[in-house]
Amino acid sequence: xxxxxxxxxxxxxxxxxxxxxxxxxxxxxxxxxxxxxxxxxxxxxxxxxxxxxxxxxxxxxxxxxxxxxxxxxxxxxxxxxxxxxxxxxxxxxxxxxxxxxxxxxxxxxxxxxxxxxxxxxxxxxxxxxxxxxxxxxxxxxxxxxxxxxxxxxxxxxxxxxxxxxxxxxxxxxxxxxxxxxxxxxxxxxxxxxxxxxxxxxxxxxxxxxxxxxxxxxxxxxxxxxxxxxxxxxxxxxxxxxxxxxxxxxxxxxxxxxxxxxxxxxxxxxxxxxxxxxxxxxxxxxxxxxxxxxxxxxxxxxxxxxxxxxxxxxxxxxxxxxxxxxxxxxxxxxxxxxxxxxxxxxxxxxxxxxxxxxxxxxxxxxxxxxxxxxxxxxxxxxxxxxxxxxxxxxxxxxxxxxxxxxxxxxxxxxxxxxxxxxxxxxxxxxxxxxxxxxxxxxxxxxxxxxxxxxxxxxxxxxxxxxxxxxxxxxxxxxxxxxxxxxxx
Amino acid sequence: xxxxxxxxxxxxxxxxxxxxxxxxxxxxxxxxxxxxxxxxxxxxxxxxxxxxxxxxxxxxxxxxxxxxxxxxxxxxxxxxxxxxxxxxxxxxxxxxxxxxxxxxxxxxxxxxxxxxxxxxxxxxxxxxxxxxxxxxxxxxxxxxxxxxxxxxxxxxxxxxxxxxxxxxxxxxxxxxxxxxxxxxxxxxxxxxxxxxxxxxxxxxxxxxxxxxxxxxxxxxxxxxxxxxxxxxxxxxxxxxxxxxxxxxxxxxxxxxxxxxxxxxxxxxxxxxxxxxxxxxxxxxxxx
Numbered sequence: 001x002x003x004x005x006x007x008x009x010x011x012x013x014x015x016x017x018x019x020x021x022x023x024x025x026x027x028x029x030x031x032x033x034x035x036x037x038x039x040x041x042x043x044x045x046x047x048x049x050x051x052x053x054x055x056x057x058x059x060x061x062x063x064x065x066x067x068x069x070x071x072x073x074x075x076x077x078x079x080x081x082x083x084x085x086x087x088x089x090x091x092x093x094x095x096x097x098x099x100x101x102x103x104x105x106x107x108x109x110x111x112x113x114x115x116x117x118x119x120x121x122x123x124x125x126x127x128x129x130x131x132x133x134x135x136x137x138x139x140x141x142x143x144x145x146x147x148x149x150x151x152x153x154x155x156x157x158x159x160x161x162x163x164x165x166x167x168x169x170x171x172x173x174x175x176x177x178x179x180x181x182x183x184x185x186x187x188x189x190x191x192x193x194x195x196x197x198x199x200x201x202x203x204x205x206x207x208x209x210x211x212x213x214x215x216x217x218x219x220x221x222x223x224x225x226x227x228x229x230x231x232x233x234x235x236x237x238x239x240x241x242x243x244x245x246x247x248x249x250x251x252x253x254x255x256x257x258x259x260x261x262x263x264x265x266x267x268x269x270x271x272x273x274x275x276x277x278x279x280x281x282x283x284x285x286x287x288x289x290x291x292x293x294x295x296x297x298x299x300x301x302x303x304x305x306x307x308x309x310x311x312x313x314x315x316x317x318x319x320x321x322x323x324x325x326x327x328x329x330x331x332x333x334x335x336x337x338x339x340x341x342x343x344x345x346x347x348x349x350x351x352x353x354x355x356x357x358x359x360x361x362x363x364x365x366x367x368x369x370x371x372x373x374x375x376x377x378x379x380x381x382x383x384x385x386x387x388x389x390x391x392x393x394x395x396x397x398x399x400x401x402x403x404x405x406x407x408x409x410x411x412x413x414x415x416x417x418x419x420x421x422x423x424x425x426x427x428x429x430x431x432x433x434x435x436x437x438x439x440x441x442x443x444x445x446x447x448x449x450x451x452x453x454x455x456x457x458x459x460x461x462x463x464x465x466x467x468x469x470x471x472x473x474x475x476x477x478x479x480x481x482x483x484x485x486x487x
Numbered sequence: 488x489x490x491x492x493x494x495x496x497x498x499x500x501x502x503x504x505x506x507x508x509x510x511x512x513x514x515x516x517x518x519x520x521x522x523x524x525x526x527x528x529x530x531x532x533x534x535x536x537x538x539x540x541x542x543x544x545x546x547x548x549x550x551x552x553x554x555x556x557x558x559x560x561x562x563x564x565x566x567x568x569x570x571x572x573x574x575x576x577x578x579x580x581x582x583x584x585x586x587x588x589x590x591x592x593x594x595x596x597x598x599x600x601x602x603x604x605x606x607x608x609x610x611x612x613x614x615x616x617x618x619x620x621x622x623x624x625x626x627x628x629x630x631x632x633x634x635x636x637x638x639x640x641x642x643x644x645x646x647x648x649x650x651x652x653x654x655x656x657x658x659x660x661x662x663x664x665x666x667x668x669x670x671x672x673x674x675x676x677x678x679x680x681x682x683x684x685x686x687x688x689x690x691x692x693x694x695x696x697x698x699x700x701x702x703x704x705x706x707x708x709x710x711x712x713x714x715x716x717x718x719x720x721x722x723x724x725x726x727x728x729x730x731x732x733x734x735x736x737x738x739x740x741x742x743x744x745x746x747x748x749x750x751x752x753x754x755x756x757x758x759x760x761x762x763x764x765x766x767x768x769x770x771x772x773x774x
Contacts, residue, residue: 189596192594192595192596193595193596193597196592196594196595196596196670198669198670198671199588199589199592199595199670200595200597202585202588202589202670202671202674203585203586203589203601205581205582205585206582206585206586206589206640206645207601209582209636209639209640210604210605210608210640210642212621212625212636213618213621213636213637213640214608214613214640214642215608215613216613216617216621217612217613217614217617217618217620217621218611218613218617219613219617220613220614220616220617220618220620220621221613221614221617223616223617223620276516279509279512279513280513282505282506282509283506283509283510283513284506288510288513291517292513292516292517293760294756294757294760295516295517295520295521296516296517296520297756297760297763297764298520298753298756299520301695301699301749301752301753301756302699302748302749302752303698303699303700303701303717303748304699304701305699305701305717305718305720305721305748306699306717306720306745306748306749308721308724308725309720309721309724309725309741309745310523310524310527310745311523312724312725313523313526313527313530313724313741313742313745314523314526320738322526322539322540325539326540356519356520360520361767364764364767364768365767365768368768388505419702420701420702423701423702423705424701424721424725427725438615441614441615441616442615442705442706445615445616445619446706453616453620456615456616457614457616457617460614460615460616460617461614463614464611464612464613464614467611467612468610468611468612471609471610472610
């Protein structure tokens, strides 16, 4: 391949021409890809819906979905497959249009197509196809039929499309590869694949594990649209989401708590880590510095259970708790404080535990940046008469700013994942301030007997969706700030 | 010349008070971290079940540790933790290195598809209940595989490994290929020996995650006989679920259990600090 502006031979996979610095426009820019990915996820969720159908509950407010979806869904899945093919063919704009079309169909199937009048599903010829392809529709159980067949077909088309894409990439690149990549010259895609057969075999275990433990659960999101108590899930449409958003105060409480706890924790941890790394950087004695580092990193290796246990032991309101006994002895309080059982103190205690555990570990990146600042800068500033404060303000902080933002962005993407730290410290007395979405899902599913998996899946899906938006936003921000994404 | 002397004098004068305060601050921080742990250590060695803070145990005993390693209800979870950590770390490293190695085969058709497939798992998450239902469908509930398998395929670590492999000079691969090495042989004889440092870092990350795993056990395992040490520890401390059948004070046993849960990595960590720290840095700093 040659550079467009100066015609130099470019090295393989070069992003910038080494001679003139022009960007090599080898792949299209990824801005539309983000939208397409969002679209695909929506498409995926939507395409799950007809997997689960039943004829009962026709009186239910949402049951018209059962009837209207099949017809719309075939159009929908077409758009979905088209988007995948188009995106791998690098026709981002067409892919985007296709995805947008899919979204429109999705909305229309919800809003405009109110088929409440129909009680017979057989009005739809296309639905006949579903029954034809389905593996045993018995009138009340859910069916995995044409839906799954088409989805699998779509995925296969996606994979094939990807290969075609790579093939074209080859054709474009053969000019350079000739020199040292003798294997791929003028060979067909099949020969190249055969040449790489060893690698495909090596990837099989990884592939299987990823499909089993990441993609199969994603398919399980379809349960969010069903009622699923112990056995036999059946389709209820958006009922769970309606209940969640309008009727469930505990859900909103958990959502609020998730945001408050994670974001406060993030700010406190990052702030403390910055201050500690700045101070740590000023220590002259290397031995002392190493010892301190070893000590402050240590709590990171303790599990949350251990941290919670240690804190429970020292904060216990009984005579065994050191903190309470000391406070009582010094007459600072009249009666023991239930640090982990009082809604007034629980959050504070939670933040303290977080800072105790993770601040030290958080300093690593900041210290790495600080050690990269040239000492010449400090020397020059000192000669110019800058004092310690001025040097901090005009040299250290600007150098550190990028890392601070990076760390912030990296962690902001994980805001919704708050779970284990809360899970091991929470108890029934502090649900109102401590319950987060993940713990809410856990307790609602596993603590009561006949819980509806469908409802908790819906809560989980909401959490995943917000999490995805956060990751994509952070990815975008990260690209702006430091030139590369986080995922 | 005189300018230089001035700066040196200034230098010395200014540096006198700050390092002292700074050192003091770090001594306080270190104390804040070590004192709670020290208190638990002392409690675990003290038979008197005295609660106040003290520097040394008032009546020394090893009964707490003895109880953990004598009672089946307590050493069994410990062994399960060990087994899960060993198998899990091995499997994790296997999958991560295989996946990472395949992802640096830029000419391989489908490489981009695999890369995006991994990438997408970091963006969207199936959620806890679907994962649980998958485990149920696979009939893995109440087996240790339910804990080991999903945690051993960690896409973040896989990408770290790939980033590390990318740093290996391509000439090495080409030379080996010309000499007639198969991909597997290149992997075993060239790639793995060259990435010992990354293997150590990522292996330690896996080991810590498996040893400290609580959530997966809580979700997938309901059988008392398969609980790991973290679950047992939490039941002991939070729910005071300690078999009370001999002379050892329950508080002593619980404290000893906390220390046992910390101990493996507290011992390994000072020697491997370099690798632990490196793990963080390859993740965020290196491309």
